[in-house]
Amino acid sequence: MNNSKLFNRHDQSVAIWLLMCCVLVFCMVILGGVTRLTGSGLSMTDWRPLIGWLPPFSDAEWQRVFNLYQQSPEFLKINSYMDVSSFKGIFWLEYLHRLLGRLIGIAFLVPFLFFLIKGYIKAHEWPKYFLMFILGGLQGVLGWYMVKSGLIDNPFVSQYRLSAHLSAAFIIYAYMLWVAMSLLFPSKGNQTHPWYKRSLMLTALTSITIISGGFVAGLKAGKIYNTFPLMGDSLIPPGTMALKPLWRNFFENMTTVQLDHRILAIFTFIVIVGYWVKSRKANLPARSKPAVNALLCVATLQVALGISTLLMSVPVFLASSHQAIAMILLTILLYILHSLRRV
Template sequence: MNTAASYAPRYDRQVGLWLAACAAVIFGMILLGGVTRLTESGLSMVEWRPLMGIIPPLSEGEWQSVFDKYRQFPEYRLVNYGMTLHEFKVIFMYEYLHRVLGRLIGLLFFIPLVYFALRQRIRPGLLPKLLLLFVLGGCQGLLGWYMVQSGLVDRPDVSQYRLTAHFGLAVIIYGFMLWLVLDLLAPPAGTRRSVLAPWALGFVLLVYLMMLSGGFVAGTNAGFSYNTWPLMGPTFIPEGLYRTDPAWLAAFEDVVTIQFNHRIFAYLLTALVLALAVAVLRREPAARVRRGAWLLLAALLLQVVLGISTLLLHVPVPLAAAHQGGAVLLLSCALFLAHGLRRLPAGGLP
């Protein structure tokens, strides 16, 4: 659909800015998804209507009909029994906005994609990656409904496995898109790759695994099990770790073990960020990667403060949502640094 003969490098900026806008909206989508989870709003819409679902209830009669359907499911009977129609409207709107934003992201991505492809403004080799992103976006919608279904049965809560998979795929889409943005908008590729580049990419993976750990914390409400820091109750290592059969299952289903693992992961990442940033600042004189190292340190500091505050204040919604956003910001800074270390200008320290 696009050829090297018709493509011009000046189009990279247009495509890059479009993808940057999409990534920014996905960032907002991840934040809204966190708020939806924190406010226990995700099960308020008990039907999945990909096309007609974009139209909300418009009359009191329609609102009452939607509310009556919600009252047939376990969350109302076991958690929200006696909820008024006005209270239901609040949780419904969080989930409704989350779903509508997902559809808008699809349009924001698909329509410009078709335009740029037909006008042959997409860099050779990039179109298959963009199509993969579109397919992943569709899978994300299906996975979201698969997650909601797990809470419409006998247990009035979504599966932590499906929740973490839904969150993890959103982060993959965001990270992949941001990497393409950096390819398109960053300065021209240099002639040298830093010896620290593989370590930086490994750190990106660790941040992602840390975010998945946070998904299990959210999915099991493990953040409420111990609200003290640096100790968990009276000790650093709480009693009851890995006391399941089999023991490895505790890492995904026991709230004490899940919170402990998340804390230890945070300590490990903090040490690794400091080591990586110091190494970059000592070895690499290029302004872009030095800026990336400082940004990574700033994002780490913000995330640590948000994480501890969220824990000590018993997981208030604004702070917990900010903590999730801080994780995405930390991943963004890690990607920026890793990308810069792979395309350095010639010269510099050996």
């Protein structure tokens, strides 16, 4: 068999594996969002990454786990009414979230070793995959670091740690997706398309908007000012600069954080509309054009979901959908960016 065809087949196999890992990470992010929205994230108060993958089976084991939870600030300050039966309702989501994290590690490591032994992955590309594995492990540690912030005095996780955990998940997802696309769509030239820089800037703007959404989630800032376009009776409500020093308002003030996310989301949408309008006359690669159309459609849906989520006081389904569409939006932008990198 021709060597180039063999390597192409190998690259396709590796790319499909990476895309499957991306799907798992996508599911992990959504499940994590549902876990947070249902108040289940602090139900497991210990972290045993290697031996803690089995759930409680016996009544005695359930009681042991529940006893640990009863020592947490969430139980003492919020859920003191719970018994073992009601505790199980919040335990399972967090358990499944952690179990999926372990499964992702296995789904990455086992095929990676297979491809490595079989020579499917070229030696000079090994560092890319080692980095993916390291990032995945660090993400697990970061997840526990986030949960731990809600197990000390305050029964809520730090919005800084939650945003870092969410951002890390998006980075891992984006990195694996980019490597997969590079295997499926090898570079044809040495020059980037003129639209590459503006697409990169749009991707950066969208990423910042997503991170700001992480702070909204961490502070539960979507629960206040459930009106649109006004926040209460005004565009800029009182108290937006109440904290000192002033920079804290952008990360710790619920009112300011929601206002920031509104402004960023609307601005990002306007930029996407402008990007789409100008793309009509641009000489874009063939595979970029449908993606730009999809970008506008998904961005419109995302804005509608965001407003609906706000007006309805953050129902679980809408809020989870809003997070899922954010990942889809980023996926489309990365696809467009990749199609413009070297043409």
